[in-house]
Amino acid sequence: MRLLVCGGAGFIGSNFVRTRLRGSDDEIVVLDKLTYAGRRENLQDLEEDPRFSFVHGAIEDPAAVATAIERADAVVNFAAETHVDRSIIEPDAFVRTHALGTFVLLEAARERELRFLQVSTDEVYGSIEEGSFTESSPLDPSSPYSATKAGADLLVSSYRHTYGTETLICRGSNNYGPYQYPEKLIPLMVLNALAGDRLPVYGDGLNVRNWLFVEDFASGIAHVLEHGTPGEAYNVGGPDECANIDVVRRILELCGRDESLIDHVTDRPGHDRRYSLASEKVRALGWSASMRFDVGLERTVAWYRDNAWWWEPIRSGAYRDYYTRQYGQTLDD
Numbered sequence: 001m002r003l004l005v006c007g008g009a010g011f012i013g014s015n016f017v018r019t020r021l022r023g024s025d026d027e028i029v030v031l032d033k034l035t036y037a038g039r040r041e042n043l044q045d046l047e048e049d050p051r052f053s054f055v056h057g058a059i060e061d062p063a064a065v066a067t068a069i070e071r072a073d074a075v076v077n078f079a080a081e082t083h084v085d086r087s088i089i090e091p092d093a094f095v096r097t098h099a100l101g102t103f104v105l106l107e108a109a110r111e112r113e114l115r116f117l118q119v120s121t122d123e124v125y126g127s128i129e130e131g132s133f134t135e136s137s138p139l140d141p142s143s144p145y146s147a148t149k150a151g152a153d154l155l156v157s158s159y160r161h162t163y164g165t166e167t168l169i170c171r172g173s174n175n176y177g178p179y180q181y182p183e184k185l186i187p188l189m190v191l192n193a194l195a196g197d198r199l200p201v202y203g204d205g206l207n208v209r210n211w212l213f214v215e216d217f218a219s220g221i222a223h224v225l226e227h228g229t230p231g232e233a234y235n236v237g238g239p240d241e242c243a244n245i246d247v248v249r250r251i252l253e254l255c256g257r258d259e260s261l262i263d264h265v266t267d268r269p270g271h272d273r274r275y276s277l278a279s280e281k282v283r284a285l286g287w288s289a290s291m292r293f294d295v296g297l298e299r300t301v302a303w304y305r306d307n308a309w310w311w312e313p314i315r316s317g318a319y320r321d322y323y324t325r326q327y328g329q330t331l332d333d
């Protein structure tokens with residue numbers, strides 16, 4: 001298959017591209033705006049592959065999309081602003097990319113009659129105290145991030161109903177693994193623990209997430225792209241739930257540090273308490289997650305320990321200012 005992968009220079013997109021190039025005959029064009037979270041370093045080991053090419057551009061730019069989509073059989077859209085904290089401070093980029101960007105891509109897919117897979121999130125359902133959300137649960141997003149992602153999902157579904165476009169939606173739970181930008185919980189805590197910095201935990205740390213190893217999400221997306229029924233959404237959840245504070249404790253243990261490094265800091269406004277997905281529908285299609293959280297977390301910590309070339313430029317650049325603004329603390333050199 002010839003795939004256009006939008007947002008393929010980010011965390012999940014780059015893992016997806018790597019998995020597909022290694023495990024299939026796919027040709028892949030990545031279209032990416034290279035925001036702070038998108039980095040060519042994430043694709044560095046793939047650049048020499050003749051089946052891979054890169055277009056620098058935004059999904060909301062019809063000319064860039066027309067260039068990148070030229071030879072594609074299908075589109076997979078990862079492109080997004082993804083950090084809830086940033087969506088609270090500057091929501092405009094979230095509206096532009098998720099609403100306008102998804103619209104431009106859908107138009108291009110419709111015109112060329114291409115299959116279109118939208119990568120979405122469990123956050124569109126909002127928080128749930130007990131039980132799990134199914135694909136027919138109402139969308140009830142609570143942050144500008146999740147609200148604009150939910151808006152994009154609705155627009156994607158409307159293209160199926162209105163124009164017959166072959167759309168699919170994959171709603172993943174919280175991902176973790178190699179190449180994740182260190183503003184997100186797991187890499188943030190791993191890098192701080194490795195450096196001996198303080199670990200800022202929001203509120204009481206009892207927010208529960210359903211953790212999914214990034215390679216499992218990549219294989220779930222590929223599975224839905226090939227076997228999913230057009231017009232359907234599929235939840236792709238991880239095998240284990242864990243409270244943030246317990247994630248942090250396990251990371252400290254894996255890094256040989258103790259809990260005295262933990263700082264409880266002012267909670268994020270409107271912080272969702274628990275996300276949980278029921279994934280029976282995608283399992284009925286023949287996919288299941290293969291990585292348990294304990295094993296995946298150990299692998300992830302080892303990857304960050306062994307790949308300082310990847311994170312050192314981030315920790316010594318603009319990320320430091322963002323970090324100080326967000327947590328009122330500084331990172332050690």
Ligand SMILES: NC(=O)c1ccc[n+]([C@@H]2O[C@H](COP(=O)([O-])OP(=O)(O)OC[C@H]3O[C@@H](n4cnc5c(N)ncnc54)[C@H](O)[C@@H]3O)[C@@H](O)[C@H]2O)c1
Binds near residue numbers: 010038081122174
């Ligand atoms: N990280 C998670 O835990 C998680 C869980 C479920 C779903 N998702 C979804 O998966 C997708 C990828 O998430 P991620 O964690 O890899 O994000 P990321 O922030 O690491 O990467 C996003 C990528 O999109 C690119 N991008 C942003 N705006 C763009 C635009 N307008 N045009 C072109 N490229 C643009 C960025 O440069 C970057 O390469 C997102 O749609 C996100 O909502 C993420």
